[in-house]
Amino acid sequence: MSVSSPPPGAGPAAARDGAVEDLRATVGLQIEDEQLLRAIAGGLAEVETMLRDVVKSDVQAVHDAALHLVEAGGKRFRPLFTLLSSQFGPKQGSEHVLIAAAAVELVHLATLYHDDVMDEATMRRGAESVNARWDNTVAILTGDFLFAHASRLVADLGTDAARIIAETFGELVTGQMRETVGPGPGDDPVEHYLTVIAQKTGSLIATSGRFGGMMSGAEEEHIQALRRFGDIVGTAFQISDDIIDIASPSAELGKAQGTDLREGVRTLPMLYALADPDTDPRLIELLAGPITEDALVAEALELLRRSSGLERARVTLSDYASRARSELAALPASPARNACESVADYMVARTH
Numbered sequence: 001m002s003v004s005s006p007p008p009g010a011g012p013a014a015a016r017d018g019a020v021e022d023l024r025a026t027v028g029l030q031i032e033d034e035q036l037l038r039a040i041a042g043g044l045a046e047v048e049t050m051l052r053d054v055v056k057s058d059v060q061a062v063h064d065a066a067l068h069l070v071e072a073g074g075k076r077f078r079p080l081f082t083l084l085s086s087q088f089g090p091k092q093g094s095e096h097v098l099i100a101a102a103a104v105e106l107v108h109l110a111t112l113y114h115d116d117v118m119d120e121a122t123m124r125r126g127a128e129s130v131n132a133r134w135d136n137t138v139a140i141l142t143g144d145f146l147f148a149h150a151s152r153l154v155a156d157l158g159t160d161a162a163r164i165i166a167e168t169f170g171e172l173v174t175g176q177m178r179e180t181v182g183p184g185p186g187d188d189p190v191e192h193y194l195t196v197i198a199q200k201t202g203s204l205i206a207t208s209g210r211f212g213g214m215m216s217g218a219e220e221e222h223i224q225a226l227r228r229f230g231d232i233v234g235t236a237f238q239i240s241d242d243i244i245d246i247a248s249p250s251a252e253l254g255k256a257q258g259t260d261l262r263e264g265v266r267t268l269p270m271l272y273a274l275a276d277p278d279t280d281p282r283l284i285e286l287l288a289g290p291i292t293e294d295a296l297v298a299e300a301l302e303l304l305r306r307s308s309g310l311e312r313a314r315v316t317l318s319d320y321a322s323r324a325r326s327e328l329a330a331l332p333a334s335p336a337r338n339a340c341e342s343v344a345d346y347m348v349a350r351t352h
Contacts, residue, residue: 029080030342033335036087043083043093043101044076050102054149065130065142069109078104078208085212085226087336092216099153100211103165106150107204111172113143118180157215168207175199189271194235202234225330229340232327236320236347242267243313243351246304258297264290268316273309283307314351321348 031037055066079101086097116129117136131139147169154165175196183192209226212218218226245260246269260267266274270287273279283303291297304310324344331337 029339029346031335031339033338036335036339039087039093040080040083043098044080046098047076047079047083047101047105050098051105054102054106054153055146057145061134061138062142062145065134065138066145068130068142069112076105078108078205081205081230082208082212084336084339085209085218085230086216087334088213088222088226088331089216089218094215096157096215097212100157100161100215101208103150103153103157104204104208104211106146106153107165107168107172110143110146110150111200111204113139113146114176118176157211161211161214164207164210168203171199171203175203189266190268190275193266193268193271197238198231198235201238202231205234206231222331225327229324229327232320232324233343233347236317236324236344239268239313239317239320240347240351242269243310243317246301246310247351258291258301261287261291261297261300269304269307269309269313271309272312273304273307276308279307279309314348317351318348321345 031040051070052067055063055070057063057066082101082104083093083097086092086094091097113130117131117139129139130142151162151165154161175198178192178199179196183189206227207230209230210223213223213226242260245257245267248257260270266287273283274287280303283300286296286300286303291300321344324347325341328337328340328344331340
């Protein structure tokens with residue numbers, strides 16, 4: 001669902017046209033309606049400009065670090081979903097919609113700065129991570145800086161929006177804490193993992209849909225449907241990433257396979273495999289901790305592909321996609337609803 005950022009200094013028309021072409025090329029989001037396509041593309045171009053303006057600082061070090069990930073681009077799915085959700089209300093693409101779209105992306109970017117510190121990452125979106133280029137302290141403070149600006153933007157949207165974004169902050173942090181601490185005695189590792197990714201990924205995408213509906217004046221029933229759809233889709237995208245990290249060759253991934261294996265992270269296919277008494281004992285041995293040798297990563301990937309875990313994860317993903325589509329039934333038939341349905345279909349298709 002990649003939507004690349006316009007180059008620095010690009011004018012509004014060039015940015016809009018570039019965004020249109022990106023959306024046309026997007027596999028996950030199918031927009032057949034020309035008017036909707038241009039509305040979403042134009043909104044994304046305006047959000048991009050807003051992001052660059054918001055992160056400016058008189059302190060050069062802060063300015064450079066904050067702009068680093070903005071310029072690295074990214075999927076921009078959260079603002080895209082905010083704009084798409086605004087199509088269900090009468091005030092489509094209003095200033096408040098654009099502000100909300102920029103705010104949710106700032107929150108997302110802030111979490112990436114913090115994630116890179118915790119993961120000791122050296123690359124992000126094809127560029128050197130801030131913690132690697134500067135240091136951990138700069139990365140953490142830059143993330144805090146972006147959280148602060150997101151809060152400032154949302155403050156202009158009213159007290160309800162401010163409360164919602166504060167609750168979302170809480171969900172994001174709680175999800176990260178759950179992941180860090182791990183499941184407790186007696187906890188189901190699969191349920192724990194699904195809760196973690198719902199909080200870490202689903203919660204902000206749910207807020208994106210909710211904000212889009214709220215700021216465009218959509219009916220409450222439609223706002224809640226968009227919120228639930230976003231929550232399910234966000235969780236499902238992480239599951240699909242888990243599957244792809246195991247099932248897809250490095251050439252298709254555009255990065256090394258087995259990232260989670262190397263970091264010692266047990267994703268859904270691994271958890272399902274570990275729960276199966278018929279799983280190869282060698283795979284259980286390999287999944288006991290981080291794998292640093294390429295040959296052992298390749299061995300673990302091959303065993304995972306042959307295990308029941310990968311297929312069970314695909315079944316779970318299909319269930320999430322079905323649940324996501326069912327939430328859309330509450331929305332009026334429209335090109336925007338068709339576009340949302342294409343996202344649910346894409347989640348499953350991209351893993352085969």
